Amino acid sequence: MEEIVNLFHGFAVVLQPYNIMLMFVGILLGVIIGVLPGLGGANGVAILLPLTFSMSPTSAIIMLSCIYWGALFGGAITSILFNIPGEPWSVATTFDGHPMAQKGQAGEALTAAFTSSFVGALFAVILITLVAPLVAKFALQFGPAEKFAVFFLAFCSFIGMGKEPPFKTVASMMIGFALAAVGLDSMTGQLRLTFGFTEFLNGFDFLIAVIGLFGIGEILLTMEEGLSFKGRAAGINPRVVLQTWRELPRYWMTSLRSCVIGCWMGISPAGATPASFMSYGIAKRTSKNGDKFGTGEIEGVVAPETAAHAAGTAALLPMLSLGVPGSPTAAVLLGGLLIWGLQPGPLLFVEQKDFVWGLIASMYLGNIVGLIVVLTCVPLFAAILRIPFSIIAPIILVMCAIGAYTVHNSTFDVVMMLVFGVIGYVLKKCNYPLAPMVLAIVLGDKAEEAFRQSLLGSQGGLGVFFSNGLVGSIMSLGLIALFWPLIQRTWTRLRPAPAA
Amino acid sequence: MTNPAKSRGIATCGIAAALGAAALAITPAAAAWEPTRPVEFIVPAGTGGGADQMARVIQGIVTKHKLMNQSMVVINKSGGAGGEGFLDVKGSKGNPHKLIITLSNLFTTPLGTGIPFNWKDLTPVAMMALDEFILWVPADAPYKTAPEYVAAAKAAPGTMKMGGTGSKQEDQIITVAIEKATGAKFIYIPYKGGGEVAVQLVGKHVNSTVNNPIEAVAQWRAGQLKPLCVFDAQNLPVKDKIAGEMSWADIPTCKSQGLDIEYLMLRGVFTTPGATADQVAFYVDLLKKVRETPEWKALMHDGAFNQTFMSGADYAKWVEKEEGRHRDLMKEAGFLATTN
Numbered sequence: 001m002e003e004i005v006n007l008f009h010g011f012a013v014v015l016q017p018y019n020i021m022l023m024f025v026g027i028l029l030g031v032i033i034g035v036l037p038g039l040g041g042a043n044g045v046a047i048l049l050p051l052t053f054s055m056s057p058t059s060a061i062i063m064l065s066c067i068y069w070g071a072l073f074g075g076a077i078t079s080i081l082f083n084i085p086g087e088p089w090s091v092a093t094t095f096d097g098h099p100m101a102q103k104g105q106a107g108e109a110l111t112a113a114f115t116s117s118f119v120g121a122l123f124a125v126i127l128i129t130l131v132a133p134l135v136a137k138f139a140l141q142f143g144p145a146e147k148f149a150v151f152f153l154a155f156c157s158f159i160g161m162g163k164e165p166p167f168k169t170v171a172s173m174m175i176g177f178a179l180a181a182v183g184l185d186s187m188t189g190q191l192r193l194t195f196g197f198t199e200f201l202n203g204f205d206f207l208i209a210v211i212g213l214f215g216i217g218e219i220l221l222t223m224e225e226g227l228s229f230k231g232r233a234a235g236i237n238p239r240v241v242l243q244t245w246r247e248l249p250r251y252w253m254t255s256l257r258s259c260v261i262g263c264w265m266g267i268s269p270a271g272a273t274p275a276s277f278m279s280y281g282i283a284k285r286t287s288k289n290g291d292k293f294g295t296g297e298i299e300g301v302v303a304p305e306t307a308a309h310a311a312g313t314a315a316l317l318p319m320l321s322l323g324v325p326g327s328p329t330a331a332v333l334l335g336g337l338l339i340w341g342l343q344p345g346p347l348l349f350v351e352q353k354d355f356v357w358g359l360i361a362s363m364y365l366g367n368i369v370g371l372i373v374v375l376t377c378v379p380l381f382a383a384i385l386r387i388p389f390s391i392i393a394p395i396i397l398v399m400c401a402i403g404a405y406t407v408h409n410s411t412f413d414v415v416m417m418l419v420f421g422v423i424g425y426v427l428k429k430c431n432y433p434l435a436p437m438v439l440a441i442v443l444g445d446k447a448e449e450a451f452r453q454s455l456l457g458s459q460g461g462l463g464v465f466f467s468n469g470l471v472g473s474i475m476s477l478g479l480i481a482l483f484w485p486l487i488q489r490t491w492t493r494l495r496p497a498p499a500a
Numbered sequence: 501m502t503n504p505a506k507s508r509g510i511a512t513c514g515i516a517a518a519l520g521a522a523a524l525a526i527t528p529a530a531a532a533w534e535p536t537r538p539v540e541f542i543v544p545a546g547t548g549g550g551a552d553q554m555a556r557v558i559q560g561i562v563t564k565h566k567l568m569n570q571s572m573v574v575i576n577k578s579g580g581a582g583g584e585g586f587l588d589v590k591g592s593k594g595n596p597h598k599l600i601i602t603l604s605n606l607f608t609t610p611l612g613t614g615i616p617f618n619w620k621d622l623t624p625v626a627m628m629a630l631d632e633f634i635l636w637v638p639a640d641a642p643y644k645t646a647p648e649y650v651a652a653a654k655a656a657p658g659t660m661k662m663g664g665t666g667s668k669q670e671d672q673i674i675t676v677a678i679e680k681a682t683g684a685k686f687i688y689i690p691y692k693g694g695g696e697v698a699v700q701l702v703g704k705h706v707n708s709t710v711n712n713p714i715e716a717v718a719q720w721r722a723g724q725l726k727p728l729c730v731f732d733a734q735n736l737p738v739k740d741k742i743a744g745e746m747s748w749a750d751i752p753t754c755k756s757q758g759l760d761i762e763y764l765m766l767r768g769v770f771t772t773p774g775a776t777a778d779q780v781a782f783y784v785d786l787l788k789k790v791r792e793t794p795e796w797k798a799l800m801h802d803g804a805f806n807q808t809f810m811s812g813a814d815y816a817k818w819v820e821k822e823e824g825r826h827r828d829l830m831k832e833a834g835f836l837a838t839t840n
Contacts, residue, residue, distance in 0.1 A: 047573075049556065049560075053560045053563060053564050054564060139699075140699065140702055140703040141703060142703070143700065143703060143705030144689070144705065183579065183580060184579070184580045184581050184583075184613070185667075186666065186667060186690060186692065187667055187690055188667055188668070189581060189608075189612045189613065189666065189667035189668035189669070189690075189835070190612075190613065190837075191580065191613050191614075191615075194580075198580075198583070198584075198587050198615065198616075201579045201580030201583050201584050201587070201615070202578075202579025202580060202584050203579065322699050322702075323695050323698070323699070323718045323719070334695075336556075343717065343718050343721075343802070344718060345717075345718020345719060345721065345722060346718065346719065346721075346722035346724065347718065347721055347722050348718075408577065408579070408584070409575060409577075449692075453689050453690070453691070456687055456688075456689050457661055457687060457689060457705070457706075459658070459687070
């Protein structure tokens, strides 16, 4: 009960006109940051952090966390409209979101994405409100072996999931792993596969790869297919939001499952990216429309968006209670906390009640404000697709180039982006799926790091991955997911046998 | 025939003259150099770490107290254990609008990876502080002092796990130094950042760490971790009670516990090669002003930093000595890249 009292106190803090104004400003800035590929939430928050030094810590965190929510919402926009995910966790949204836009259902896709984001975030905030201390303890159980198990599960739930042959998925994933290996090996401190080029020191950044593979690749494909956006036929329908809302409750089961996956991944240090992929994979398996996933199913937008937001929100909990950021953006927020003289950690909830509950209250209100802002803009965003391709393509190209440059302020990255664009085009023509490659680039080095940390600890024994209930069950789930296509085939073959 | 290069030169001269005149109009004492566009502050490490925190605090102070007429932008270039950031500053000769904050990777990265960089490629500005290292164990660990801890490690060779930030960097150097000094054997497990290391220790996935004070203070205060000793020649200066009756000053030095190891990490600022004396003087003055602000003092206090300040020749000499020490330490540990 004490939590509820604290929460209402928090609402009282947040509901001052000045703070509400900051909230709107934050959401708008965040959406803009989310729309620009490459800028990303972490960079955006970092750039805007100094603006908040003159504010009180509570006002400052309200504004910054609203930028964070805005960026999470905004990431979905470019994924759906142009097939350019601005953040790693938006990649899974493109699978069905972009085909929907091509079918002329951009408005529906955007509404579904925004609404699911809101549901996911709300679920996670309620969880934080009720069980914050308990949940923090759970996060402490995650050592390297547990972390690796989660990544393993994310990779496995991917294989055999796509329409493409599993071997093509594996091949694409392996290319991703190879690319992820370039740069400094954090376990030995040695440089790998840089061939003496200092440009490769940093490895291949996910954003460069994804802007190239998806964004530039898409433009090349569209050029080949006759210079027109398929979504052009989309009418601007102001009632699209309400119509989509009528449809959404049908997917409550997918939503709930995605919320749970998202919260779990957000609290464990794995984060939003595996959450969105896993949730998409599981939704595809369990949905009766599973076969149609990838062709523009609304459920395929609901699943990853819900999970990503639940995870993004839940990731703030380990940051506040343990002092470990669950995402890059949370890391920058953490820096902010220290500047305002707040020490994140187990005592923050005890010593800085006003601040913590103000933040949690602002999560509720910020998400509501965010939803209102982005939903009112849905017809507007959808209308972008009506602009002729010959005008919009150069604009996208310029935005992509700026985005790629912003990541490390390096022109070499812009060249790499174009190279990735050509690779993306070729792979698509040969029917190789791009998503496994992207997943491997994002999570490859993290998975490797966790794997090698576990083996260092166990002195090379693989038993460490089954050494306790938690890690053992996650690994088993992963193995089941990996061999699911085989299991399913054997099952269907055996089933009719007794009848015959 | 007009020579395009020449006419451009004249134009530039004209602009420069105009700018000069404008500058004169604003500041009558025009001798001192001042930045004419935003200053980039490079962090050769990821967001959220100690160096990043310090850079962002400095940026915040400069902005809040209006210490500079231009803005300051913090940019993280963490690739290749910070090599990306160092090479960027090295390659910006003649651009004085760039600073870099360093940690020990100023020495360890070029020594360990063989990238073409040495601190002498940069122009030293000032040492802001030195960061301390403390030996941490979980609060309920059976050992209460450093000798007990060392004895426990010796009793079970090759099973004690030491968690630390990065590979072949300061944390691992200290670990190797402990091994050399005591004959104990540890399994060193590298993680991405100091915060993660502290939480791994709380979760008992490792047995001990050598975190900086600021990285583990939250867990100490919450009664999850306890400090055994500090790797410095004297006790820490901060006497406020932090955890129960303990203050930073109550932590014994490792030397007094029979573990004769000292290690402090540089938190210093450098600028681009070829910076003039005027330009360096401007930044030294700026950083001195930063050190006078309450925000800076609060950071120094919270993180129990060693507040030594140096600039000019003293600073360069200190860095040179420290480079030699790192070369020796890394050579002993077998961490030097083959190209060195």
